[in-house]
Amino acid sequence: MDEKKTTPLLDELEAGEWPSFVTQLKQAAKKSKMAAGLVQQLEASYEEKIGHWKHGGIVGVKGYGGGVVGRYSDDPERFPDCREFHTLRVNQVAGFFYSTKKLRELADVWDKYGTGLYNLHGSTGDIILLGTDTQNVQPCFDALSEIGFDLGGSGGALRTPSCCVGMARCEKACIDSMDINHNLTLHYQNEMHRPAWPYKFKIKISACPNDCAASTARSDLAIVGLWRDTIEIDQDAVREYVANGFKLEENVLRRCPTWALDWDAENKELKVKAEDCTHCMHCINAMPKAIRIGKERGAAIMIGGKAPVVKGANIGWVLVPFMKMEAPYTELKEIIDRVTDYWAEHGKNRERVGELIDRVGYATFLKAIGLEPVPQMVTAPRANPYIFWSAEEVEKRG
Amino acid sequence: MNYIEVNGVKIELDEDGFIVEPDLWSEDLVKAFAKTEGVEELTEDHWKVINYLRDYFKQFGIAPMIRKLCKDTGFSLKEIYDLFPSGPAKGACKLAGLPKPTGCV
Amino acid sequence: MARTDFGPPDYREMLPPIVAENYGKWLYHEIPQPGVIKHVSETGAVLYSVRMASPRLVNSDWVREICDIAEKYCGGYLRFTTRHNVEFLVSDPSQLQPLLDELKARGHMIGGAGHAISNVVHTQGWVHCKSAVTDASGLVKSVMDELHPYFSGKIKIPARLRIAVACCVNMCGACHCSDIAIVGIHRTVPRINDELVAKTCEIPTTVASCPTGAIRPNPKLKSIEINAEKCMMCGNCTVVCPALKIMDPENDGVSIWVGGKVSNARTAPMFSRLAVPFIKNNPPRWPEVTDTVKHLVEVWAKDAKYGERMGEWIERIGWERFFKLTGLPFTEKHIDSFTHATQTFRSTTQFRF
Ligand code: SF4
Ligand code: SF4
Numbered sequence: 118m119d120e121k122k123t124t125p126l127l128d129e130l131e132a133g134e135w136p137s138f139v140t141q142l143k144q145a146a147k148k149s150k151m152a153a154g155l156v157q158q159l160e161a162s163y164e165e166k167i168g169h170w171k172h173g174g175i176v177g178v179k180g181y182g183g184g185v186v187g188r189y190s191d192d193p194e195r196f197p198d199c200r201e202f203h204t205l206r207v208n209q210v211a212g213f214f215y216s217t218k219k220l221r222e223l224a225d226v227w228d229k230y231g232t233g234l235y236n237l238h239g240s241t242g243d244i245i246l247l248g249t250d251t252q253n254v255q256p257c258f259d260a261l262s263e264i265g266f267d268l269g270g271s272g273g274a275l276r277t278p279s280c281c282v283g284m285a286r287c288e289k290a291c292i293d294s295m296d297i298n299h300n301l302t303l304h305y306q307n308e309m310h311r312p313a314w315p316y317k318f319k320i321k322i323s324a325c326p327n328d329c330a331a332s333t334a335r336s337d338l339a340i341v342g343l344w345r346d347t348i349e350i351d352q353d354a355v356r357e358y359v360a361n362g363f364k365l366e367e368n369v370l371r372r373c374p375t376w377a378l379d380w381d382a383e384n385k386e387l388k389v390k391a392e393d394c395t396h397c398m399h400c401i402n403a404m405p406k407a408i409r410i411g412k413e414r415g416a417a418i419m420i421g422g423k424a425p426v427v428k429g430a431n432i433g434w435v436l437v438p439f440m441k442m443e444a445p446y447t448e449l450k451e452i453i454d455r456v457t458d459y460w461a462e463h464g465k466n467r468e469r470v471g472e473l474i475d476r477v478g479y480a481t482f483l484k485a486i487g488l489e490p491v492p493q494m495v496t497a498p499r500a501n502p503y504i505f506w507s508a509e510e511v512e513k514r515g
Numbered sequence: 516m517n518y519i520e521v522n523g524v525k526i527e528l529d530e531d532g533f534i535v536e537p538d539l540w541s542e543d544l545v546k547a548f549a550k551t552e553g554v555e556e557l558t559e560d561h562w563k564v565i566n567y568l569r570d571y572f573k574q575f576g577i578a579p580m581i582r583k584l585c586k587d588t589g590f591s592l593k594e595i596y597d598l599f600p601s602g603p604a605k606g607a608c609k610l611a612g613l614p615k616p617t618g619c620v
Numbered sequence: 621m622a623r624t625d626f627g628p629p630d631y632r633e634m635l636p637p638i639v640a641e642n643y644g645k646w647l648y649h650e651i652p653q654p655g656v657i658k659h660v661s662e663t664g665a666v667l668y669s670v671r672m673a674s675p676r677l678v679n680s681d682w683v684r685e686i687c688d689i690a691e692k693y694c695g696g697y698l699r700f701t702t703r704h705n706v707e708f709l710v711s712d713p714s715q716l717q718p719l720l721d722e723l724k725a726r727g728h729m730i731g732g733a734g735h736a737i738s739n740v741v742h743t744q745g746w747v748h749c750k751s752a753v754t755d756a757s758g759l760v761k762s763v764m765d766e767l768h769p770y771f772s773g774k775i776k777i778p779a780r781l782r783i784a785v786a787c788c789v790n791m792c793g794a795c796h797c798s799d800i801a802i803v804g805i806h807r808t809v810p811r812i813n814d815e816l817v818a819k820t821c822e823i824p825t826t827v828a829s830c831p832t833g834a835i836r837p838n839p840k841l842k843s844i845e846i847n848a849e850k851c852m853m854c855g856n857c858t859v860v861c862p863a864l865k866i867m868d869p870e871n872d873g874v875s876i877w878v879g880g881k882v883s884n885a886r887t888a889p890m891f892s893r894l895a896v897p898f899i900k901n902n903p904p905r906w907p908e909v910t911d912t913v914k915h916l917v918e919v920w921a922k923d924a925k926y927g928e929r930m931g932e933w934i935e936r937i938g939w940e941r942f943f944k945l946t947g948l949p950f951t952e953k954h955i956d957s958f959t960h961a962t963q964t965f966r967s968t969t970q971f972r973f
Contacts, residue, residue, distance in 0.1 A: 126904040130758055133765030134729065138677040138747075138757045145679040152679075155747070162746035162755065163903040166869035170750040172862035173615055175531045175605050179553055180624045182602035188748060189530045201530070204748060208628035213700035215634050217687035220698075224680040233680035237700055240741055240793040247677070247748060265629045272604075273581070281702060284644035285635060286659055286667065286709075293644070295631050306625035311602065313581040313592050326884035330702055333889055334797035334882045341884075368926045374886050398885045403927065405648040425789065427831050427856055429959040430796040432882075432889045461582055466825060467860070537819065577822040614820050615862075 124156060126163040145234050151248050152232040154198025158190060169196065176203050176251055178258040181310040184268030185254055201250040205231075205257060206243040206269035211298040212282050213238065222264040230257035241319070242279025243269040267306075274312035275305050275457075276319045283324035283342075289401060290324035291342030291414040292442040297322050300446055301453075308457070315464035318457060319422075325410065326398050332419070333433040337470045338453060339419040344411035345439055347391040348400070354407035355387045369400050415441045418452060421471025431471040434479070438493035455486040480505070521547050531605075533615045540612030548610045553600040561598055561610075564588055568611035578613050636697035638667050638711035654773025655730030656716070668710040670719060673729040673739060673764075673771060676704040677747065677757055685726070693719040703739040703782075705732050731772035735779050735927075737917070738771065740764060741793045742785035751855060752787035753804030753872045754901050759785050759909065763802070766910045767917065778924040781917065782881070789854055797880040799930035800913055801892045804901075806853040807871040814843035816863035826861040831959075852958070873900045874909055878916060878942075879931030890931040893939075895946070897953035912948075919946050938972040 130139040146153035158169050174187025186204040193200035207223075223244070227233055232248035239245040244266075249257055258268065269277035278301050281287070283294030301320060302309070308318075321332035324342040332339035359365055365387075370378050377393035378400060380386075387407075401408045418440060419433030436456075440448060460470045463477065474482045483490055517528040521543045527535045532551060534540060545565060549557050567588050571579045581603050585592055599606030604616040632640070642661035649659045657669045672686075686706055690698040693715045699707045708723075710716050723730060732738040740763065743749060745756030763783065769775040784798035788805075795801035817823070818841070826844055827835045834850035835857055837843075846857075858864045876899070880892030895916065899908045916930075923945065924933040934942045943950045956964045 129904045130761050133761065134768045135761055135764035136673055136675040136729065137761060138675040139761075141675055141677055141679045141682060144681055159746055159755075163758070166872070166901045166903065167867050168746045168750065168752045170748065170752075171530075172750055172858075173531070174750075175533075175615055177601055177605050179600040180596060182596075182604060187531060188750070202748070210629050210634045211631040213702075214631055214636075214639070215698060215700075217690050217696045217698065219629060219634065220683055220687050224683045228680050235678050235680075235683065236676055236744075237674065237678055237683075238676075238704065240743060262623055262626070265626070267625070267627050279702070282699070284646075285631075285639050286646060286669065288646040288648050288659070290644065290646075299628070299631055303627045306627055307592070310625060311592050311596060312604075313585070315580065328882045328884060328889070331794045331797065331882040334880075335794055364926070372886055372925075372927060396884075397887075398883070399927065402885055405650070409647075424786075424791040424796050426791070426854070427829070430791065430891060432797065432891065465828070466580060467829065535819070576824045614822060 122157055122160075124160040127156065127160050142234070145232055148228070149232040149234075149248075150198045151202065151250070152234055154190075154196050154200075155202060155232070155234075155248060158192075158196040158199055161195070170202075174203070176254055178255050178268070181268060182312045183271035183274050183310060185258075186271060187251075199248070202248045203251065203254060205246040205249070205254070205261075206239065206241075206271055206277065207246060207261060208267050208269040208277050208302065209238055209242050209244050209279065211280060211295040211302070212285050213242075214285065219264070223261075223266060226257065226260045226264060230260060241269070241276050242321075243277045268310065270309040270312075270317075272312035273314045273316050274310070274318070275308040275314075276317050277309065278302050278305075278320040278322065279330060280322035281324055281329040283322075287324060288405065289327065289398070289410055291344050291410055292322075292324050292340070292416050293444075294322040294324040294330070294340075294342065296444060297340060297442060297446060297449070300444060301450070304450060305453075314457065314461050316467045316469055318460075318470065320453070326396060327402065332422070334422050335424070336422050336433070337420065338436075338456065339422055339433045340442075340449070341417045341419060342414065342442070343396050343417055343439070344414045345396075346411035346413040348389055348394060348396075348411055349409040350387050350389065351407050351409075352386055355404065356385050358404055358407055359385070363404070369403050372399055372403075373397075374399070415439050418449070420456065421469070421474055423469050423471050427467060427469075428472045428475065431475075433471075434474075435494045436488065438491060452486070459485045478505075519544070519547050519551075529615065531609075531615060533609055534612055537612055537614070544612070545610050552606045552609060554598070554606070554610070558598075560590070560594075564590065564595065564598060564607050565611045568607060568613060572611070572613050578608055578616060634697070636695055636709050636711065638665055639697075639709065641665065642667070651734045654736065655733055656720075657733050665711070666713065668713065668716050670708040670710060670716070670723070670730060671701065671732050672706040672708065672723060673732065673768075674700075674704050674706050675757075675761070676739070676742070689719070689722065689726075692722075701732075701739070703732070703741055705739050729768060729772055731768075735777055736771060736773060737767055737777070737781045737783060740783045740785055741798070743787045743792045745785075745787040749787055751790070751859065753789075753806060753867070754787050754874055755903060756785045756787045758903055759802055759874070759906055762905045762907075762910050763913050766914050770917065775921075777917075777921045779927045779929050781920070781930060783913070794882065795877065795880075796892055797882045797889060798892055799878065799881060800916060801877040801880065802909060802913070803875050803877060805873060805875045805898065806855060806866050806868065807873070807898065808866070808868045809846055809848045809851045809853065810855070810858050810864040810866040812843060812846065813863045813865070814838070814841045817844060817861065818842040819863075821861040821863050826857055826864075829856045829860045831856060869901070873898050874906070875899070876909070876912055876916070879929075879934045881929045881931050883929075886927070887929075887932055887935070892931075893934075894954050895948055897951065916946060941972050 176187035236245035280298035319336035321336035422433030877892035
């Protein structure tokens with residue numbers, strides 16, 4: 118049977134400057150029969166322009182309802198070596214920091230129980246261990262738990278929260294995104310590991326409005342750090358930028374969305390009209406040595422972000438414009454609990470929280486979770502007169 | 516081909532171990548499945564969940580959402596996992612002979 | 621039974637000492653050379669982060685290789701970015717050049733910081749997804765083989781540019797908010813295997829799964845039927861019912877989207893919008909896709925102002941000029957027909973002729 122199989126199409130993807138995933142696959146295939154099977158099946162997909170994974174697959178470990186994604190080849194006779202090719206979602210470290218010791222332990226476990234192939238990381242944030250068979254799933258998890266790695270979320274559950282690097286290495290961090298991430302992850306283990314919700318629920322945390330974790334677009338509940346006092350300007354540093362030929366007028370003053378910045382050429386001073394600044398980050402991004410975030414820091418909570426499936430994409434909406442973020446983040450957890458309880462109760466199968474809000478109306482939703490409306494929640498008030506009034510709000514009629 | 520033997524009869528299973536022909540479900544099949552899904556002894560509580568799932572499916576043509584299952588049976592999610600260590604979808608639905616739960620993961 | 625619900629390793633145990641000591645104390649950063657970010661702390665500490673391209677789909681040898689490097693130069697710690705790059709964190713400045721030299725000697729690429737094209741966020745594709753229309757990894761490799769000078773800083777661009785690839789219309793991976801997104805699409809209606817529907821599908825769930833109401837039960841066959849005129853080929857029904865098949869190698873392909881962003885800098889976050897509705901699937905190198913993406917980058921880079929993202933640029937010049945400058949045809953396919961469509965119809969006489 119051991120005739121040498123060729124992969125002419127995939128081989129073309131070994132050429133070129135960008136690091137090649139095919140090279141990674143082929144190296145793994147030398148040590149793992151299952152990885153070799155994958156290479157064969159993938160070559161067939163390239164040739165036939167169609168995927169070869171079967172629908173569904175429901176595989177797991179004891180005590181959890183998620184964290185493992187079952188995969189089967191749709192043509193096990195042709196691709197016997199990857200007939201079973203399950204994935205484990207392993208909860209990443211917050212901020213994606215690792216000691217090499219931990220990574221080596223992980224590699225040793227995965228070489229023993231699987232293909233030795235990974236996604237570092239999956240797009241939700243987990244470490245994805247690609248390819249093992251049913252009988253190795255439980256032993257692999259047992260070995261992972263011994264080195265301190267737990268599984269992430271899948272299915273109708275809280276998906277593994279993820280975050281930007283935050284205070285660990287960013288001067289713009291308004292909140293401790295990594296600590297919030299870690300804290301919430303530990304707090305919501307049950308919600309992650311035992312799916313009981315209508316569909317997925319994602320939480321992502323970015324420590325400033327640059328939103329490096331893409332939280333507003335990609336998570337049902339986004340936590341975005343910001344400050345609510347004035348930006349801090351180091352005038353000497355501004356002068357240095359100007360002296361070095363930095364185009365202050367063109368690159369900063371005119372790009373400030375609210376024209377909040379003025380350059381006093383006489384006194385060589387950069388002035389900000391604090392009440393006009395929308396905390397957009399542009400000037401800070403452009404002149405990191407001279408302009409800093411303010412001191413009164415917290416986060417905005419955004420709700421409903423998601424990709425298009427089922428009823429169209431949303432970029433998250435403002436739920437809370439500003440909230441202090443101090444461990445143990447009790448106020449935040451209360452909001453999360455109220456949101457998820459309401460959604461779990463009222464959401465239909467496969468309805469994300471953003472779609473539920475679209476269906477029932479934001480006002481109804483806010484009332485249900487006990488939040489007062491504020492103007493920051495809308496880009497503009499309604500433009501039609503079809504207002505809902507409840508019986509208590511109108512005079513009783515005879 | 517995957518199969519499970521019940522009273523000397525081979526019943527076909529899909530790759531995840533769910534029965535392919537829903538009509539071949541029987542109480543003896545549940546007993547056979549129990550072993551593979553880590554259920555040590557089938558108790559009244561197990562049957563309560565299994566019968567609830569089957570009745571719900573017969574009535575509505577779908578499996579209940581998990582929250583509904585907990586509410587209607589009175590078991591907490593944790594208790595469901597204690598009963599069926601592989602969970603309500605992979606464990607309880609399989610024993611109840613329901614179609615394999617789907618969904619994007 | 622194994623222990624459960626213990627969560628991931630504590631990040632505090634995974635931080636290099638310089639990061640632990642300066643946590644929350646960083647003052648500013650600069651980018652002394654492409655792919656190298658210098659952070660300065662209020663304690664006076666200086667940290668160099670060296671950003672390395674990764675294929676994302678990697679093996680254990682690769683993991684051990686980056687561990688070797690991090691042990692040699694970074695005290696045994698490293699991190700990954702949200703866009704799958706590896707970062708080597710150097711606290712001893714004398715180690716910076718030797719690290720760069722070694723990475724170069726080993727054939728690794730450095731870049732992706734500041735105004736650059738960073739690594740591509742993408743989905744599994746044929747490698748591991750059951751609903752993949754195309755191969756995300758192959759598309760990324762092909763596109764970045766063309767665009768790597770924008771990663772490594774050999775070609776400078778006015779702002780950052782984020783690319784994402786999703787192998788189906790689920791648009792996982794931030795495709796709906798990326799400067800350029802490549803998304804696999806279907807063009808034909810799902811095919812029904814009636815016998816299998818009867819056995820394996822929850823019919824009410826399948827009917828309810830369709831966002832356009834195109835599906836109805838077919839009681840005679842204990843199956844369902846699809847109204848082809850209403851079907852927008854979203855594939856939702858195929859997710860809940862294994863008996864429906866939407867894969868169609870002759871007709872599936874790739875679409876290209878532009879102008880999305882997630883950052884709040886200057887302007888609010890934006891959706892990506894359709895630029896090219898369909899390009900045929902052409903593995904292993906997808907030349908039509910790579911040409912189009914490269915062209916889009918070039919047209920934008922030539923015309924955009926400092927810090928101006930693709931979407932902001934288009935907002936400034938207008939969509940009519942976008943289609944003119946890029947030479948891409950505007951067709952009926954570009955006009956939205958789904959939920960919220962009317963919000964995209966124009967209600968002003970302000971045009972750019
Ligand atoms: S943060 Fe944005 S809005 Fe505020 S002053 Fe700077 S550029 Fe203007
Ligand atoms: S592909 Fe989408 S639109 Fe077409 S029938 Fe299925 S769910 Fe409905």
